[in-house]
Amino acid sequence: MKEEKCRVVxxxxxxxxxxxxxxxxxxxxKDCRPGNxxxxxxxxxxxxxxxxxxxxFKSxxxxxxLYYEVVGKGSELMSRLKENDNLAVLGPLGNSFPVFRSENILLIAGGRGIVPIYFAAENYAAGNTLFLIYGAKSAGDLNLLDRIDSLPLKKTYLYSENGSTGKKGLVTGDVREIIIDNHxxxxxSCGPDAMFKSLNQELAGLAVENYASLEALMGCGFGICYSCAVKTRLGGYKKVCSDGxxxxxxxxEW
Ligand SMILES: Cc1cc2nc3c(=O)[nH]c(=O)nc-3n(C[C@H](O)[C@H](O)[C@H](O)COP(=O)(O)OP(=O)(O)OC[C@H]3O[C@@H](n4cnc5c(N)ncnc54)[C@H](O)[C@@H]3O)c2cc1C
Ligand code: FES
Structure with missing residues (x-):
């Protein structure tokens, strides 16, 4: 991890x-991995x-x-940056999705959760068979479909909550059937906490290994401030920035 001055291209x-x-x-x-x-x-x-x-999103x-949504002051300032502007960037931070070979992997993305999922799809396709579930509130939140089309995916399932693109419903709606049908x-997975909560219920009892990339409010990004702590099921807390x-x-604990 180091801080670099990066140029906006x-x-x-x-x-x-x-x-x-x-x-x-x-x-x-050159140092980053999917999930970082x-x-x-x-x-x-x-x-x-x-x-x-x-x-x-991609290296x-x-x-x-970086694929980002404007939600407040920081992201709004970022959206105003122009070609050749410079900004300080610290990274790569955090851990990454584990590497597998010869597995059937289902990638599950809710909204901007497509970011590490896309990076994983590009990097983990060799030797594995990949499937994708991608959903969001509406068509306007379900972006980058042209790029997703060019990924080496066996099958893509699109959902929107209002039915404006893909199947109407939540990303977790058919996840059990998709897992069973495709072995x-x-x-x-990556998405909002509500998605993880539902996913955790839907996947209970299935013989599947599940890796989730979480978001949390962060102060430092490297383990010092504890603002990103999440409760674990066995008791105690983990830091999203440095344990995840x-x-x-x-x-x-969802
Ligand atoms: C590991 C990690 C990876 C992330 N990757 C992406 C990404 O690829 N693309 C992207 O658009 N965003 C991503 N986020 C979320 C992003 O960091 C926040 O949206 C951003 O910090 C908001 O800053 P702001 O100043 O614009 O908004 P603020 O003014 O700080 O907040 C605006 C609103 O957004 C909420 N918010 C802020 N941060 C988060 C968060 N981490 N989780 C949930 N709600 C939050 C606040 O509670 C508030 O309601 C990621 C967060 C983490 C922890
Ligand atoms: S953001 Fe500071 S400890 Fe995780």
Whole structure:
């Protein structure tokens, strides 16, 4: 982990509140793995004071791509950055999805949870058979479908809560059937806590190993401040930034 000054190569508005930023890094791009994240100094002033965490969507050394949603002050400032602007980026941080061979892996993404899932799909396709469930509130939140189309996936299942794209419903709606029909033995997931909670219930009793990449409010990003602590099922807490963000789904108290 180190802090680098990165140059903005592109910062494209995908639709109203979603952006894809391409950054030129020194070493982050070659060192990162699917699941890793970076802490971004969105401003050169002290407002906001804290860096913001963003998962890595794609690495193409020396470039990394961040896909982000504007939800507040920090991401709003980020959305205003232009080509050749510089920003301080700390990373790569956190752990990554484990590597498997000869497995049927189901990737499950809710909304911007597509970020580490896309990175995993690009990197873990060799030797495995990959399936994807991707869902969001509406068509406007279900982006990057052209890029997803070019991934080496055996089958993609799209969902939107309002039925504007794909099947109407939640990403977790048919997950049990999809796992059974496709002989899935591993899942990788990323999305909001409500999705993980439902996923944890749906997957109970199935002989599947489940790895979830979590989000949490973060102060430092490397284990010092405890702002990202999550409760584990066996008691005690884990830090999303330094013990995760990838955990066994069933190890977390949902
Ligand atoms: C490991 C990790 C990876 C992430 N990857 C991505 C990504 O790839 N793309 C992306 O768009 N976002 C990602 N996030 C979330 C992103 O960090 C927050 O949306 C961002 O920090 C918000 O900053 P802000 O200043 O714009 O909003 P703020 O003004 O800080 O907050 C605006 C609202 O968003 C909520 N919020 C802030 N941070 C989080 C969070 N971590 N989880 C849930 N709600 C939050 C706040 O409670 C508040 O309601 C990730 C978070 C983590 C921890
Ligand atoms: S963000 Fe500071 S300990 Fe995790």
């Amino acid at each position: 592109e910062n494209i508005n995908i639709n109203e509140k979603y952006y894809l930023m391409k950054l030129k890094t020194t070493t982050i791009a 994240f970076v802490m971004v100094a969105v401003s050169t002033t002290f407002d906001p004071l804290l860096k913001r965490p963003f998962g890595i 193409e050394p020396p470039y990394i791509y 899935i033995n591993i899942t990788f 963000p990838v955990f066994k789904l069933e190890d977390i």
